[in-house]
Amino acid sequence: METSGFTKNTKRLLIWGAGDQGTVALDCALAMKRYSRIDFLDIKEKGHRQIPGHTIYEEAKEKVSELIHGYDEVIVASGSNYLREKKIAQVLAAGVPLATLIHPTAVISPLAHVANGCTILAGAVVNINAYVGIGCIVNTHAVIEHDCLAEDYVNICPQVSMGGHAKIGRRSFIGIGSTILDHITVGRESIVGAGAVVIRDVPDGTTVVGVPAKRKH
């Protein structure tokens, strides 16, 4: 697991995205007691939101690189897998470290791998030999069982359960409360609807819903 050197309350964090995912990231970062200062970056149209105690900087293209260099770590907080990937690429290109936010109540096996830029929320479990790629969201109380793979930029919603050896392809979205049986693969850029039970492999670019999950027409 990469935690980029735990030091209490000394680092400055920039959260890129001040929407719902941004405030959830703030909550997680505060619980970690790792950051001395936490601010936001977002586009102006959304900028009427106030988050007391935290500055929301306007996201102007030409200023992004300069601004993020004023912080020790950046987390990209967007529910869109595409936007997260795009913005993470900008952060990496600027040479600023990505934060990895792991809520203190999440249980991560020391033998699991959580890549940089992930947000792992309260009560989530990542079990032994599981691998979670760059920029994933593992939401509240999701369970990623032993030997699972979540490729880069996956969004795993609250209360999702993945049985052992299940796999989720890059940029897929796994809806709230769904279950992926052990040894099942969900392809890349696929969507699993809320509450679905996935009992067969899902091809790339496919949306499935229901119990058992079937392709949505």
Ligand SMILES: CC(=O)SCCNC(=O)CCNC(=O)[C@H](O)C(C)(C)COP(=O)(O)OP(=O)(O)OC[C@H]1O[C@@H](n2cnc3c(N)ncnc32)[C@H](O)[C@@H]1OP(=O)(O)O
């Ligand atoms: C912290 C957070 O809030 S994290 C976010 C949590 N949110 C989620 O997990 C939402 C996940 N999204 C869904 O489940 C969505 O319904 C999707 C992506 C599967 C489909 O969305 P859309 O393409 O907009 O589908 P739409 O609402 O038009 O429904 C199309 C059909 O699929 C059915 N359907 C849609 N979602 C589901 C579902 N989860 N389970 C079963 N059937 C479904 C609808 O009933 C409808 O059926 P009909 O044509 O027979 O009437």
